[in-house]
Amino acid sequence: MTMAQWSNLLVYASMAMYSLAFISFAVSFAATRAGDLGAGAAEPAGQPEPATVGTGASAGSSSAASGLDSPADAAARARATARARSTEVEAEMAAEARRGRRGGGRGSAQPQDSEELPPGRRAANIAMSLTWLALGLLIAALVARGIWAGRAPWGNMYEYSLASAAAMTGVFLGVSLRRDVRWLGLLVTMASLITLGVAVLLLYNDSPQLVPALKSYWLAIHVSAAIISGGAFTVGAAATVLYLVADRAERKPDARISHAIAARIPDARSLDALAYKVNAFVFPLWTFAVIAGAIWAEDAWGRYWGWDPKETWAFITWLVYAAYLHARATAGWKGRRAAVIGLVGFACFLINFFGVNLFVGGLHSYAGV
Amino acid sequence: MSTGPTVEQTPGADQQAALTADWGGERRVRSTPSGPKLGPMQWLRWGWRQLTSMRTALVLLFLLAIAAIPGSILPQRGTSDLEVNNWIDRNPSAAPVLDRLGFFDVFASPWFSAIYILLFVSLIGCVLPRIGAHWRSMRAPTPPAPRRLDRLAGARSWVVDGGDVLADAQAALRADRWRVTRGTGANEGSLAAEKGFARETGNLLFHIALVLILVGVALGSLFGWKGTVIVREGNGFSNTLTQYDSFSPGRLASAQALPPFSFTMTDFEATFERDGSQRGAPRSFSADLEYVAEPGAPVQEKAVSVNSPLRLDGAKVFLVGHGYAPHLRLTDSQGTVVFDDTVVFLPQDGNFTSTGVVKAPDGTPQLGVQGLFLPTAALDEIRGPHSTFPAPDDPAVFASVWSGDLGLDSGAPRNVFTLDTEGMTQLGLEALRPGESWTLPDGQGSLEFVGLDRWASFTISHDPGKLLALLAAGAAIVGVMLSLFVRRRRIWVRADPVADGTGGQPDPSAGDTLGRAVRVQVGGLSRTEAWDVTGEVLDLVAALGGPVDEPATHDRERADDPAGPVDEENLT
Numbered sequence: 009m010t011m012a013q014w015s016n017l018l019v020y021a022s023m024a025m026y027s028l029a030f031i032s033f034a035v036s037f038a039a040t041r042a043g044d045l046g047a048g049a050a051e052p053a054g055q056p057e058p059a060t061v062g063t064g065a066s067a068g069s070s071s072a073a074s075g076l077d078s079p080a081d082a083a084a085r086a087r088a089t090a091r092a093r094s095t096e097v098e099a100e101m102a103a104e105a106r107r108g109r110r111g112g113g114r115g116s117a118q119p120q121d122s123e124e125l126p127p128g129r130r131a132a133n134i135a136m137s138l139t140w141l142a143l144g145l146l147i148a149a150l151v152a153r154g155i156w157a158g159r160a161p162w163g164n165m166y167e168y169s170l171a172s173a174a175a176m177t178g179v180f181l182g183v184s185l186r187r188d189v190r191w192l193g194l195l196v197t198m199a200s201l202i203t204l205g206v207a208v209l210l211l212y213n214d215s216p217q218l219v220p221a222l223k224s225y226w227l228a229i230h231v232s233a234a235i236i237s238g239g240a241f242t243v244g245a246a247a248t249v250l251y252l253v254a255d256r257a258e259r260k261p262d263a264r265i266s267h268a269i270a271a272r273i274p275d276a277r278s279l280d281a282l283a284y285k286v287n288a289f290v291f292p293l294w295t296f297a298v299i300a301g302a303i304w305a306e307d308a309w310g311r312y313w314g315w316d317p318k319e320t321w322a323f324i325t326w327l328v329y330a331a332y333l334h335a336r337a338t339a340g341w342k343g344r345r346a347a348v349i350g351l352v353g354f355a356c357f358l359i360n361f362f363g364v365n366l367f368v369g370g371l372h373s374y375a376g377v
Numbered sequence: 378m379s380t381g382p383t384v385e386q387t388p389g390a391d392q393q394a395a396l397t398a399d400w401g402g403e404r405r406v407r408s409t410p411s412g413p414k415l416g417p418m419q420w421l422r423w424g425w426r427q428l429t430s431m432r433t434a435l436v437l438l439f440l441l442a443i444a445a446i447p448g449s450i451l452p453q454r455g456t457s458d459l460e461v462n463n464w465i466d467r468n469p470s471a472a473p474v475l476d477r478l479g480f481f482d483v484f485a486s487p488w489f490s491a492i493y494i495l496l497f498v499s500l501i502g503c504v505l506p507r508i509g510a511h512w513r514s515m516r517a518p519t520p521p522a523p524r525r526l527d528r529l530a531g532a533r534s535w536v537v538d539g540g541d542v543l544a545d546a547q548a549a550l551r552a553d554r555w556r557v558t559r560g561t562g563a564n565e566g567s568l569a570a571e572k573g574f575a576r577e578t579g580n581l582l583f584h585i586a587l588v589l590i591l592v593g594v595a596l597g598s599l600f601g602w603k604g605t606v607i608v609r610e611g612n613g614f615s616n617t618l619t620q621y622d623s624f625s626p627g628r629l630a631s632a633q634a635l636p637p638f639s640f641t642m643t644d645f646e647a648t649f650e651r652d653g654s655q656r657g658a659p660r661s662f663s664a665d666l667e668y669v670a671e672p673g674a675p676v677q678e679k680a681v682s683v684n685s686p687l688r689l690d691g692a693k694v695f696l697v698g699h700g701y702a703p704h705l706r707l708t709d710s711q712g713t714v715v716f717d718d719t720v721v722f723l724p725q726d727g728n729f730t731s732t733g734v735v736k737a738p739d740g741t742p743q744l745g746v747q748g749l750f751l752p753t754a755a756l757d758e759i760r761g762p763h764s765t766f767p768a769p770d771d772p773a774v775f776a777s778v779w780s781g782d783l784g785l786d787s788g789a790p791r792n793v794f795t796l797d798t799e800g801m802t803q804l805g806l807e808a809l810r811p812g813e814s815w816t817l818p819d820g821q822g823s824l825e826f827v828g829l830d831r832w833a834s835f836t837i838s839h840d841p842g843k844l845l846a847l848l849a850a851g852a853a854i855v856g857v858m859l860s861l862f863v864r865r866r867r868i869w870v871r872a873d874p875v876a877d878g879t880g881g882q883p884d885p886s887a888g889d890t891l892g893r894a895v896r897v898q899v900g901g902l903s904r905t906e907a908w909d910v911t912g913e914v915l916d917l918v919a920a921l922g923g924p925v926d927e928p929a930t931h932d933r934e935r936a937d938d939p940a941g942p943v944d945e946e947n948l949t
Contacts, residue, residue: 215655220662224684281907292858299850308684310603310695310836312843313594314456315484320449324442331438333861336906338431356442364449 011156012214018149019170019208025142026201032135033194040128040272128272132190139197143177146204150174157216160228162235164215165365169207171232172361173200175239183243183286191273195246226304233297238357240290244283245354248347251279255344280343284336287350291329298322321360328353428495429502437496444492448483451475455482455625497591504584511577518558519569522869522898529869529900531914535923536875542897542921543568546870549920553913555868567871576905579859586853593846602626602635603838608642609702609719610830615639616692616837636691636839640668645831647699649767657727657767664696664833681835691839698834700724701731701750703774704827709740710820716740719830722750723794728764734796736783743783745796746824749775754808762808774826778804778817865904868914872897897923 009017150170154161162171180196183189218227250273256263257270273279301322306312313319332349335341341349415423427433452460461481465472479486526532543566547557550570560567604624608614616635618624644665650658663682669675670689679687687694700722707716715737722733735746753766754773762775781801807815809826816823872895899918901910911929919925 213655214653215650215658217650217655217658217660219659220683223661223682226684284907288861292854292861295857296854299854302850303847304684306843307686308695309697310686310693310838311840312846315445315448315453316456317449320445324445324449327438327442327445331435331442334431334435334438338435340432341435 011152012216015149015152015156018145018152019204022142022145022149023201023204023208025138025145026197026204029135029138029142030194030197030201032131032138033190033197036128036131036135036190037194037272038128039131132193135193135197136184136190139177139193140181142197142200143174143181146170146174146177159216159218160232162231163218163222163227164211164213166207166211166213168231168235169203169211171235172238172242173203173207175235176200176203176242177239179236179239179243179286183282187282189282192243192246192250195249196243199242199246221308224304224308226300226307230297230300230304233293233300237290237294237297238361240286240293241354241357244286244290245351247279247283247286248350248354251276251283252344252347252351254279255347280347283347283350287329287332287353291333294326294329298326317364318360321356321364325353325356325360328356425502428499430499431503434496434499434503437492437499441489441492441496444483444489447480448489451480451483453481453483493591497588500584501588504581507577508581511574511581514577515574519556519571519867521558521560521564522567522569522871524871526869526871526898526900529902529914530909531911531918532898532900532929533914533918533923533925533927534896534898536894536896537922538894542872542895543870545921546899546917549917550868553916566873567869570868570870571866573863573865573905575859576863576865577860579856579861579863581856583853583856583860586849586856589849590846590853593842593844593849596842596845597627597840598842599627599629601838601840601842602630603836603840605697605834605836607721607832607834609721609832610642610645611719613639613641614835621837630839636689637671638668638689638692639672640666640687640694642666642833645699645833647768647831659767662696662699662833664699664835666694692837693839695836695838696833697836700832700834701729701752701769701772702830702832703733703748703750703772704830705735705746705748705774705776706825706827707735707737707740707744707746707778708822708824709737709742709744710822711741712822713740715744715822717827719832720748721794721832722748726764727767728753729767730762730764732794734794736785736793736796738783738785740780740822742780743785744822745779745781745783745798745801747777747779747796747798751775769829772811772829774809775806776809776815776824776826777806778821778824780804780821864908864910866901866908866910866913867904868899868901868910868917870897870899870917897921899923 150161150167153167153170157163162168176196177200180189180192183192250269253266254270254273254276257266258276260266270276274282301319302312305314305316305319328349332346332353335346335349452464454461464481465476475481479488483489527534543559547559547568550557550568553572555570555572556574557568557570560569602625604621606614606621614620616638618635642664646661646663646665648660650656650660661682663680666679666681666687667676668679668687668689669677681687681694681696683696686696701724702719702721704719705716706714709715716735720733720735722731724731729750729752731750731752733748733750735744735748737744737746749762751762751764751771751773752769753764753771754762755765756762762773779796779798779801784797784800804817804819804821805815807824809815809824811826811828814823814825875894875896899914899921901914903910915925
């Protein structure tokens with residue numbers, strides 16, 4: 009078997025894992041009752057991240073266990089310990105305040121005061137593990153593909169789509185290390201599955217070779233920045249959609265579907281804050297991707313900006329996300345309107361990614377698709 | 378919130394989000410004039426305020442995005458003139474209107490320019506006053522600590538006996554590069570620390586950098602120039618205006634000052650994918666050039682390919698396209714060779730089905746050839762003659778020879794790639810392989826397909842603004858990262874003497890704090906939306922030996938409060 013075939017096999021295995029993860033997230037979603045969501049899933053803006061709780065606590069205990077230290081070290085560790093413990097305490101306090109009872113609970117993930125996990129929680133935990141597995145398989149597929157082709161594995165639309173699916177899952181799992189975002193898993197695994205499905209069914213490319221325009225070290229820089237941006241834009245858009253649902257539920261007492269969903273996700277305010285953080289993280293990266301593309305274009309085509317359709321839509325995407333960031337600071341535009349602008353920005357990104365290659369053409373329409 | 382922070386630090390002010398906190402917007406919009414009588418100066422001022430308001434900036438950002446869309450859908454002049462003409466031919470009713478409105482040259486149209494110029498004026502009008510405001514705020518002392526800090530993030534309160542807690546706090550905060558202001562007068566016994574001024578610095582840097590990028594673009598388009606030229610294998614180019622196929626100088630560029638280099642293309646290679654789903658996709662292009670940087674300079678060699686331009690002093694030579702140049706030899710009725718050269722054929726599809734024209738005005742009579750070149754020839758009933766692969770596996774020229782008047786004598790400019798057959802008669806149609814010769818009917822002469830060469834097209838450009846644009850782009854990235862990732866936040870520390878040493882309300886009548894019990898209060902406030910300062914407050918509490926592990930002051934109150942949690946996010 010060639011590395012390409014291994015890669016294909018790994019892609020299929022990854023898709024199988026994504027499907028199982030998606031089903032588990034769906035089961036979790038269906039089985040979750042409003043009360044089960046508990047404290048930690050819903051985090052108001054500004055509350056200490058639970059991840060600091062886990063890692064910090066272990067760091068704290070290990071430093072406590074270690075014996076003699078240099079004074080400087082000891083001071084530093086004392087700081088870390090203090091910080092970790094206190095953050096933990098605060099997280100607990102907030103969690104308890106919301107549950108309306110005392111005792112138990114290290115954060116929300118493992119409530120020690122209940123023998124059995126609520127069914128929704130167990131399915132969500134399984135789903136998270138499956139998502140990690142799916143991402144691992146997908147990264148292995150990309151690595152195999154890269155070894156086979158002898159270059160960065162995002163040289164055509166097929167590979168770009170694979171890498172994009174990995175990026176959106178990676179951003180989601182990265183965020184999940186810092187806060188409990190399992191409620192976002194359903195949308196993220198769905199988006200990843202769709203991206204992989206489109207890649208395998210419509211965009212499959214069996215050539216390791218690149219078109220001449222892509223033979224440059226800028227491929228590794230510009231395209232990877234665009235891919236990670238795309239992954240984060242996707243996660244940001246998923247959080248934004250859920251924010252709009254939660255917001256609708258809070259405004260309209262009789263919106264039954266919105267209420268059913270809102271009961272299973274955090275409150276509108278924390279969703280808004282998460283969506284904002286993700287989009288604010290990705291905006292500089294997208295700026296960099298556009299500028300890196302311009303530098304590359306100067307080297308390849310003799311001009312750094314030529315209003316090629318891909319360039320134009322990258323610019324439009326950038327403008328709309330800039331508008332999103334500004335809208336959040338403008339009276340009358342905060343909240344829902346800003347969220348809609350964020351979704352328009354994501355739509356522009358999708359047009360840039362798929363639409364321009366498939367329907368418009370131009371210098372970026374490589375290798376058939 | 379009676380004991381909360383002062384007005385300036387209310388949560389409302391903290392919600393001023395990331396990128397451009399308020400761009401002066403909210404305040405200014407509200408200050409629209411209500412009075413009926415406005416003098417011209419007031420109107421001017423009102424208009425300026427409207428223009429520099431955040432709302433206007435938002436609208437302009439959107440308008441710019443929308444205005445760019447037609448430029449990505451309709452073909453544009455300068456990049457795809459041929460497609461523009463085809464589009465106009467296909468849509469005779471809509472095209473003239475669209476053309477007059479500039480839809481085929483969107484990015485140079487008055488309306489597109491108007492939007493971005495307004496946007497930049499709005500941006501400058503907003504950024505300039507903010508530079509001054511930021512400068513003053515960096516120099517102004519942080520507002521003093523409120524009397525009670527217990528509602529702030531990470532609030533802790535404890536009692537120490539003796540020692541100078543404020544001095545310790547100041548040292549710890551300074552070591553972490555906080556800007557510390559010791560309270561004086563009525564605020565004696567407190568300190569205020571602030572950090573994260575780089576947020577606004579970055580924000581301003583980002584917006585100034587955007588202006589500089591625009592300046593770089595403008596410099597490039599005013600003083601730069603750009604030309605394209607097609608060169609056949611074995612032929613040369615020297616950098617003078619007359620040698621270009623097209624040349625677009627900047628408005629202030631001097632065409633006389635072109636750098637005096639020249640080159641000859643000795644060879645051109647192109648390879649294509651032969652198997653699989655990507656069959657026919659290009660894999661490599663390379664043009665071997667021999668060049669002299671200036672007359673008298675030594676001859677140097679360079680293989681120019683797509684990502685590897687020839688860099689010369691004052692210009693870069695980029696490979697942007699290629700095609701086939703069959704060598705044709707045309708003999709007229711007198712037996713005179715009236716044309717004997719390679720001819721540039723322009724590709725019409727991905728397999729390089731190409732069209733080209735030969736005009737022989739010296740023939741008796743004048744002769745013209747309309748040709749179709751196929752690198753891998755195929756013929757079927759539906760598509761007629763066409764090419765099935767871009768490499769010259771089975772090259773053929775399908776030639777149609779015409780005799781009569783070429784129409785060149787009128788002096789009107791003629792497209793070298795089209796033959797005006799009006800006033801000419803077709804002598805015949807024939808397919809020729811390399812080396813084959815076709816004798817025209819009735820002794821009108823002959824046409825020979827001698828051999829096959831290639832051509833390459835080059836863009837040669839000079840852009841004096843690109844270095845500025847690059848540096849500004851770098852500054853923009855640094856600026857936007859600072860403005861989004863740095864958090865502006867404050868920490869306050871109070872040390873109030875207590876009478877009984879067990880806590881309780883501070884006793885303002887107590888005099889000297891040294892050697893007496895002191896109630897220490899610490900709390901923080903994030904001035905950046907969606908971020909928390911608790912961790913840093915607790916670092917300080919730990920450094921001062923305070924009760925990190927105890928719940929925050931407000932949580933202790935809350936535990937006894939059946940009404941549930943207070944509006945926590947207001948505190949962060």
